[in-house]
Amino acid sequence: MMLFIGSHVSFKSDSGLLGSVEETLSYGANAFMFYTGAPQNTQRSAIDDLKTYEGLKLMQDNNMKLENVIVHAPYIINLANNTDITKWEFACNFLRQEINRCNTLGVKYMVLHPGSSVGLDRNYAIGNIIKGLNNVLIDDDKIVILLETMALKGTEIGSIDEIKTIIEGVNNKKNIGVCLDTCHLNDAGIDISNFDEFLDEFDKKIGIDKIKCVHVNDSKNEFGSHKDRHENLGFGTIGFDNLLSVIYNKRLEDIPKILETPYIDKEIPPYKFEIEMIKNKEFNKNLYSDAYKYYKGE
Ligand code: FE
Ligand code: FE
Ligand code: ZN
Numbered sequence: 001m002m003l004f005i006g007s008h009v010s011f012k013s014d015s016g017l018l019g020s021v022e023e024t025l026s027y028g029a030n031a032f033m034f035y036t037g038a039p040q041n042t043q044r045s046a047i048d049d050l051k052t053y054e055g056l057k058l059m060q061d062n063n064m065k066l067e068n069v070i071v072h073a074p075y076i077i078n079l080a081n082n083t084d085i086t087k088w089e090f091a092c093n094f095l096r097q098e099i100n101r102c103n104t105l106g107v108k109y110m111v112l113h114p115g116s117s118v119g120l121d122r123n124y125a126i127g128n129i130i131k132g133l134n135n136v137l138i139d140d141d142k143i144v145i146l147l148e149t150m151a152l153k154g155t156e157i158g159s160i161d162e163i164k165t166i167i168e169g170v171n172n173k174k175n176i177g178v179c180l181d182t183c184h185l186n187d188a189g190i191d192i193s194n195f196d197e198f199l200d201e202f203d204k205k206i207g208i209d210k211i212k213c214v215h216v217n218d219s220k221n222e223f224g225s226h227k228d229r230h231e232n233l234g235f236g237t238i239g240f241d242n243l244l245s246v247i248y249n250k251r252l253e254d255i256p257k258i259l260e261t262p263y264i265d266k267e268i269p270p271y272k273f274e275i276e277m278i279k280n281k282e283f284n285k286n287l288y289s290d291a292y293k294y295y296k297g298e
Helices: 016-026 049-061 085-105 122-136 160-169 182-187 195-205 240-247 271-280 287-296
Strands: 005-008 031-034 069-072 109-112 144-148 176-181 211-216 257-259
Touching: 005 271, 016 031, 016 049, 031 257, 049 085, 069 085, 085 109, 085 122, 109 211, 122 160, 144 160, 144 211, 160 176, 160 195, 176 182, 182 211, 195 240, 211 240, 240 271, 257 271, 271 287
Parallel strands: 005 031, 005 257, 031 069, 069 109, 109 144, 144 176, 176 211, 211 257
Antiparallel strands: none
16 A cells, blocks of 8 residues: 655755755655744744745655645644634734745645634634634635644644534635544544544544544553643554554555654654654664664764
8 A cells, every 4th residue: 555654844944845855755754744934933934935946846756745745833823712802813814824835835735723712612712713714714725724633631622523513614615624643632532443443433523535634643641631742653552553553544545644753852853763663564662772873873
């Protein structure tokens, strides 16, 4: 079966899309996801069109498809809470600009955290998300905004049922989809050890065809913990075999799988070695030392 696998990569103002593609290739990957700037703020520098062109060219040379490139919207965007209307409008505007940046880059899919209700009634907050999305999307938009399933930490919105409600409220259905996150599902108390059963349920509620991206992460915390702390594949509570059954599920064959697992000691990317594990279908308990040796020569 075809495998579209990659990780979160950086997108820097000087190297732009070219730098992201080069990093992707260094991991042996054929898919990738990035933030167009720092995820925790809304400062964005202009996109370098030459680097975009060179990045697209490099992708083409390596048979990489644009459908396997994902932008992640910054997690400070919160369409759910409109207590401060100026802030809410800013979030809408920022999301619009982010869609425009995706268009400039040729990227089709953007992952978005649905938001947090904070002090508001949950249903009212969900209504705000719908209103925000309908505000932002325009009729001839090509972007598909992928609502991410969340761990439901604090007042986070993003259960399967809530995502279903949001999708039902969005007018332009072609512009809305879903991104599954295995760590978030686990932490939200959704059993993915029988992934086909989960997909059957999902298909009845929303439709499998809405899934356009999967974030593959192990979890540092136990099932149903509502914590959201990612772990390297096979080192957490979900386990390597369960994650493999997600990655290699036939029904999601065409969908990119993206790793958002933590760097080793906050400085060494694990992705090249995690992707090797996935391709070999064999857990590597020496992941940390192998990565250290490769990047540090020790
Ligand atoms: Fe996310
Ligand atoms: Fe995620
Ligand atoms: Zn997460």
